[in-house]
Amino acid sequence: MIKLENVTKVYKGEMVALREASVDIDKGEFVFLVGPSGSGKSTFLRLLNREERPEQGKIFVAGKDIAELPGYKVPYLRRNIGSIFQDFKLLPSKTVSENVAFALEAIGRPRSAIREAVPQILDLVGLGKKANNMPDELSGGEQQRVSIARAFVNRPLILLADEPTGNLDPATSVGIMKLLDRINRTGTTVVMATHDRGIVDTMRRRVIELDRGRIVRDQARGVYE
Amino acid sequence: MAVRLDYVLKETGSNLARNFTLTFAAILTVAVSLALVAASFLIGQGINNSFLGLRSDVQLFIYMNPGATADQIQSVKKELDRSAQVKEVDFYDQERSFEEFKRLFKEQPDLVATITPADLPQSFRIKPTSSDADVVSALGDSLKSKEGVLRVEYAAEYARQVQRSVRTLNTWVLIVGAVLIGASVLLIFNTIRTAVFARRREIEVMRLVGASNWFIRLPFVVEGLVHGLLGALLAALGAWGFDALWKRNFVNQVAFELLNQIRWDSGQLWQAIAIIFAVGALTGAVGSGIAVSRFLRI
Structure with a gap:
């Protein structure tokens, strides 16, 4: 599903964010990216949805080398990749269901399909009753569920999560991880950057550790350290 | 993938309302510059229509x-x-x-x-x-x-001089009009940039979920086009008023012996209005096009 071959990413010509990284991730895998701040975790994720382009190497997503993808095709790549973040990136002026619907409107889905899909996905993330609330009326965990609903409503092949529990307390984080685990069980490949030792050690999934842009460990059913 | 019309209209409308003061300034500048261009065009046509034979070197x-x-x-x-x-x-x-x-x-x-x-x-x-x-x-x-x-x-040297003066004045009107069109492009560019900035969260989300470039850009381009066309509408009213005033104050006045020779017909007035709308649309499209291509990169 995802394959990196000798990928190097350098920012502003000096700061090396990723150095000769080679990774192979199969369809349906759940992968943790760990490592200190600045070790290249976010860059790793940003390379996968073409927010960034590598200086060297090849990145295959679903069989295509996305480093060579022409700009006008990038939106179609991103329709197969859901993204969630530490800061949720919800639109404060839209209700919960409007936030989710926005993702479908933006890719031109017909209104009837949107009306059907949005309540379904909100039920799946456990927010069926809060469809008409505004984001600032929700707790952090609930807001992250909305952003997961938005990322997953289009049933992407891959879900990228950049420290999704970074702003949440441990109890809430467990709920979010259960949700991501459920999504992973539907066959969606999940790549998650995290600092949360507890989560990594409990879930016992594949762990890729980065240090100053190098992959220093790649371990099936791994732990944080 | 088709971009839905109602979506574009809704987004454009809310952008126009949100940036009312900037929008207003942009539209007014477009209107003034286009009105000057139109007046210059009409006077130029009028000069060509007037002073029998003087346009060549028949003496x-x-x-x-x-x-x-x-x-x-x-x-x-x-x-x-x-x-x-x-x-x-x-x-x-x-x-x-x-x-x-x-x-x-x-x-x-x-x-x-x-x-x-x-x-x-x-x-x-x-x-x-x-x-x-x-x-x-x-x-x-x-x-x-x-x-x-x-x-x-x-051919009277006097008439020749009047013609030359009117023509020089007219050239300056056109130059001022052209400079103001440049200013209009910059104002529209800035208005669109502000609109892009005001909607940066939406744009970020749209990019993330894979909205196509044109889906993101179109409402902004349409907004610039609306600036140009609304300005053109005002300028067309201005040109129509200028036409009426000129006819009343010069053409039908015997006292202005030479200025009353500068006249144009209704076909040329319509040409001027067509020019107003074409230049207005172009001004809006160029201003917003530059803003969009600079600030809405993939």
Whole structure:
């Protein structure tokens, strides 16, 4: 599903964010990216949805080398990749269901399909009753569920999560991880950057550790350290 | 993938409302600049329509008697052809004079209806080899006494000067109009940039979920286009008002002996309005197009 071959990413010509990284991730895998701040975790994720382009190497997503993808095709790549973040990136002026619907409107889905899909996905993330609330009326965990609903409503092949529990307390984080685990069980490949030792050690999934842009460990059913 | 029209209209509408002051400034600047361009166009057309013969270097007119015989005309023509001072000579028979008369007075059909070709004198229009006043008047004098010649007229240096001044003034109006169009492009560019900034969260999410470039850009481009077209609408009203004012204050006033020669017909007014809308749309599209391509990169 995802394959990196000798990928190097350098920012502003000096700061090396990723150095000769080679990774192979199969369809349906759940992968943790760990490592200190600045070790290249976010860059790793940003390379996968073409927010960034590598200086060297090849990145295959679903069989295509996305480093060579022409700009006008990038939106179609991103329709197969859901993204969630530490800061949720919800639109404060839209209700919960409007936030989710926005993702479908933006890719031109017909209104009837949107009306059907949005309540379904909100039920799946456990927010069926809060469809008409505004984001600032929700707790952090609930807001992250909305952003997961938005990322997953289009049933992407891959879900990228950049420290999704970074702003949440441990109890809430467990709920979010259960949700991501459920999504992973539907066959969606999940790549998650995290600092949360507890989560990594409990879930016992594949762990890729980065240090100053190098992959220093790649371990099936791994732990944080 | 088609971009839904109602979506574009809704987004454009809310952008226009959100940035009301900037939008207003942009539209007004577009309107003023286009109105100047239109006024300049109309005056330019008017100058071309006016001052019979002055637009070329014809400096001498020889009008023949209405009853002049073919022999008399032939003899004047021979004399002109022989003269070393004549560079070019053009003969207007009655039909041709009538055509010209109809063109010059086409806004006054009543007048045209009372005239037939037979009422008009035939004439020679002469371009001398030298524009020196002495040479020209010597040439005129030598022909004045020929059989069948009604009178000789010289293009008045005075009329020529008025024409030149109006033309210079008109060039400056056009230059100011063009500079203001440049300012309009910058204002629209800035307005769109502000709109992009105000919607940066939405744009970030749209990019993340894979909205196509045009889906993100179109509402902004349409917004710039609306600026241009609304400005053009105001300018068209202005041009229409300018047309009415000019006709009332100059064309129909006997007192302005030369300015009242500068006139244009309704077809040229429509041309001016078409130019207003074309330039307005272009101004809006260029301003927003630059903003969008600079601030909405993938």
